[in-house]
Every structure is written in structure tokens, then in C-alpha cells.
Amino acid sequence: MKKLIVFDLDGTLALSKSPIDSEMSILLDQLLASIKVAVISGGNWPQFQKQVLSKLSIGNALNNLSILPLCGTKYYFYDSDWKKLYEEDFNEKDRTFIIDSVEQAISDTGLLPKKKWGELIEDRGSQITYSALGQDAPLKEKQNWDPDFFKRKILKTALDKVLGDYSVNIGGSTSIDITAKGVDKSYGIEKLHEKLGIEVAEMIFIGDALFKGGNDEPVRKTGAYCIKVRDPEETKRIIEAVLAFLG
Numbered sequence: 001m002k003k004l005i006v007f008d009l010d011g012t013l014a015l016s017k018s019p020i021d022s023e024m025s026i027l028l029d030q031l032l033a034s035i036k037v038a039v040i041s042g043g044n045w046p047q048f049q050k051q052v053l054s055k056l057s058i059g060n061a062l063n064n065l066s067i068l069p070l071c072g073t074k075y076y077f078y079d080s081d082w083k084k085l086y087e088e089d090f091n092e093k094d095r096t097f098i099i100d101s102v103e104q105a106i107s108d109t110g111l112l113p114k115k116k117w118g119e120l121i122e123d124r125g126s127q128i129t130y131s132a133l134g135q136d137a138p139l140k141e142k143q144n145w146d147p148d149f150f151k152r153k154i155l156k157t158a159l160d161k162v163l164g165d166y167s168v169n170i171g172g173s174t175s176i177d178i179t180a181k182g183v184d185k186s187y188g189i190e191k192l193h194e195k196l197g198i199e200v201a202e203m204i205f206i207g208d209a210l211f212k213g214g215n216d217e218p219v220r221k222t223g224a225y226c227i228k229v230r231d232p233e234e235t236k237r238i239i240e241a242v243l244a245f246l247g
């Protein structure tokens with residue numbers, strides 16, 4: 001018997017960076033009334049609030065929901081209000097070394113942008129994110145900047161040389177994420193096992209990027225039952241099937 005349904009966020013529950021729609025919020029409310037649910041994403045806590053939590057009904061069913069921002073290096077649960085169970089931040093020495101290394105690599109590779117929108121380097125606690133055009137760059141500018149990943153591969157190669165003790169990953173359309181080694185969605189699955197006491201084999205994971213190289217793929221090796229979806233519409237049909245099964 002499965003005891004926990006785990007969802008990816010972007011492309012699975014909602015379109016990228018968008019809130020879940022009203023049909024999805026109703027289905028999630030119903031699901032939370034029957035079974036434990038978790039959401040894992042590489043995004044940070046405010047993104048979950050905006051895209052998911054603000055659209056759910058407030059009530060006891062929220063006690064069944066676990067939120068794992070930054071792949072589970074942060075963990076939030078509900079008990080009359082949202083509370084942080086833990087946060088695994090970089091220490092000051094790591095943080096300074098990573099930020100200095102990123103600044104050096106941008107300058108060495110000649111990738112400093114002529115124009116930028118907001119800060120280039122964001123400290124998210126357990127993840128340092130470099131956004132080549134700034135945090136607030138318009139979508140169109142971002143899409144045109146590095147469509148073939150060429151620039152970010154150059155930067156990643158440069159960073160891998162100095163940041164070998166960390167994990168350097170190509171993120172969204174202009175970004176590079178630096179985390180502690182081994183932090184991906186499989187890390188979040190392990191955290192759920194540890195904190196909820198539910199066996200990984202009793203979990204179902206639903207994600208849109210379970211394909212090779214996708215950011216959900218690491219979950220496959222954990223032993224959770226994985227269901228690959230095309231988009232949030234397909235996720236809704238799966239939730240309906242689960243609801244019918246749970247009765």
C-alpha cells in the first residue's frame with residue numbers, strides 16, 4: 001500500500017513559475033484529505049507559497065503536506081501555520097568561496113553581461129544561484145541568451161575545476177546552481193523517508209522530467225514508484241485515478 005504521493009512542481013503541478021489552476025487546487029485539497037503528499041522542487045520557499053500554498057484551502061488536511069524547497073535542503077510542514085523543520089545552509093567559508101569562484105569564472109570566461117536586470121548572484125542559503133542576466137531579466141531576454149547551453153557549458157567547465165567539492169548544475173534558461181554534493185531530488189526523497197518514517201517503496205513520485213538528464217531522473221534510483229507526466233493536465237488525471245482508488 002502506498003502511503004505518500006510526491007510531486008515535482010514546475011511542469012507537473014503547474015506551468016513553469018505559474019500558480020496551480022483551480023481544478024488542480026481542488027484535486028490537491030481532495031488528495032490531502034485522504035493521503036500524505038509532498039512537493040519537491042529546486043525552487044525556493046517563496047515560489048511554493050506563490051504557486052501552490054496560496055491556492056490550497058486552509059485546514060487540517062494541510063497537516064498531510066510536506067514542502068521541500070531546494071530539493072529538500074529545506075523542509076516545511078503545517079501545524080496551524082507553515083513551519084520550517086530544518087534548513088541546511090552553507091557556512092560562511094563555503095559561501096564566500098563559492099561566490100568568489102563564480103565572480104572569477106564570469107570574468108575569466110568573458111560572460112559578464114552588458115546589461116543586467118537585478119543581482120547576478122543569489123544566495124538561497126543552501127544553494128547559490130548565478131543568473132547570467134540578473135534575477136529579474138525578462139523571459140524573452142533569458143530565452144535568447146543561451147538557447148543551445150553553449151555559454152553555460154563553458155561556465156560550468158570553469159566552475160567544475162574550482163568547485164569540485166560541490167555540485168554545479170545548469171538550471172533554468174540562464175542559470176547555474178551550486179549546491180552541496182549529491183543534492184538532487186533523490187536527496188529530498190531520502191529526507192521524506194527520514195522525517196516521515198515512510199519507506200521509499202511506499203512512495204509514488206510524479207514528475208515531468210523523469211527522462212534521462214531530467215531533474216526528476218535521480219528519483220528513479222531511489223526505489224519510489226515513478227510516474228512520468230507530460231504536463232499538469234496529465235497529473236490531474238492521475239490524481240483522479242488515485243482518488244478513485246483511495247475511495
Ligand SMILES: [Mg+2]
Pocket residue numbers: 008009010011012207208209
Ligand atoms: Mg518539472
